[in-house]
Amino acid sequence: MKQLIGDDVAHAAELLREGGIVAIPTETVYGLAANAFDEAAVLKVFEAKQRPSFDPLIVHIGRREDVHRVMKELSPGAEALMDHFWPGPLTLVLPKQDIVPDLVTSGLDTVGVRMPAHPLALELLRSLDFPLAAPSANPFGYVSPTTAQHVADQLGDRIPYILDGGPCIVGVESTIVGLDDGRWVLYRPGGIAVERIEEVIGRVAVTMKKVMPVAPGMLESHYAPRKPVHVGDVITLSQQHKSKRIGMISFREDHDVHCCEVLSSSGDLSEAARHLFSALRTLDASDCDVILAERFPDEGLGRGASTIA
Numbered sequence: 001m002k003q004l005i006g007d008d009v010a011h012a013a014e015l016l017r018e019g020g021i022v023a024i025p026t027e028t029v030y031g032l033a034a035n036a037f038d039e040a041a042v043l044k045v046f047e048a049k050q051r052p053s054f055d056p057l058i059v060h061i062g063r064r065e066d067v068h069r070v071m072k073e074l075s076p077g078a079e080a081l082m083d084h085f086w087p088g089p090l091t092l093v094l095p096k097q098d099i100v101p102d103l104v105t106s107g108l109d110t111v112g113v114r115m116p117a118h119p120l121a122l123e124l125l126r127s128l129d130f131p132l133a134a135p136s137a138n139p140f141g142y143v144s145p146t147t148a149q150h151v152a153d154q155l156g157d158r159i160p161y162i163l164d165g166g167p168c169i170v171g172v173e174s175t176i177v178g179l180d181d182g183r184w185v186l187y188r189p190g191g192i193a194v195e196r197i198e199e200v201i202g203r204v205a206v207t208m209k210k211v212m213p214v215a216p217g218m219l220e221s222h223y224a225p226r227k228p229v230h231v232g233d234v235i236t237l238s239q240q241h242k243s244k245r246i247g248m249i250s251f252r253e254d255h256d257v258h259c260c261e262v263l264s265s266s267g268d269l270s271e272a273a274r275h276l277f278s279a280l281r282t283l284d285a286s287d288c289d290v291i292l293a294e295r296f297p298d299e300g301l302g303r304g305a306s307t308i309a
Helices: 007-017 039-049 063-068 076-085 119-126 149-156 194-199 234-238 269-285 302-308
Strands: 022-024 029-037 058-060 090-095 109-112 175-181 184-189 230-231 246-250 259-262 290-294
Touching: 007 149, 022 119, 022 149, 022 230, 029 039, 029 058, 058 246, 063 109, 076 175, 076 194, 109 175, 109 194, 119 184, 149 246, 175 194, 230 234, 234 246, 234 290, 246 269, 259 269
Parallel strands: 058 109, 090 175, 230 290, 246 259, 246 290
Antiparallel strands: 022 029, 090 109, 175 184
16 A cells, blocks of 8 residues: 655656545645646545635646646736746736636636746646646645645545655745736735735735635635634733733744744744744644734735734
């Protein structure tokens, strides 16, 4: 019997060609992948994650030219963004080709597409003749996985194989941007700071649409751990919860509480964002009663981390 975790790209590809699902590494988080053109296969992703069918999935491609198989048209701005940030943690939301099932896009006429930077993910994608629809490989509403073991701990009894590519080097989901009435909009902050994107295409607006998501990862509860989480000034929050065993996520300073996870003692936003999901997971598995999270600086990758926490 094949081991659940391994680095056998050929085996992963075989399972996907047969209409199965496989957990795959990317530079952001681990994804739960299926043939993006096979609605029955995509349904297995929703079933494994227990994910609402109104939350769209991101389609992953292995070659730049593959974007035309899933997207109808590319604006000059989209081409420029691909030139600068692909492969990498940037998802573009643009009009879709009819071949992309409505289940992937939640019935929308747009699709989110990206090219991951992880070498094992690219090797797998380039061995297939179809793109992969792949949300994060965790039960819906739980913390996204950044190692193969995280996936096994959460979904090991629901999926046949986890392609192990080591720890994710970015550690937060991709940034998502798209065109809305001719203007570029930030749908989700993530692994690429919006300031870098604006250097390429100019001003990017921010949308707060979250009731019916127009892009992947826009549900309010997308990142919720099982334990109650409060975000804000951790000193004030500590006083409010002093009768409880406190688990704390601190940006850079250690605090005298029951459990404290320091994300970056040097104050490096990239390092902090990379460690955030792991810190949430550690505290959620601990004996603390409540998780208090310090709000990140509202700049660069801090925006993505603040959204998650």
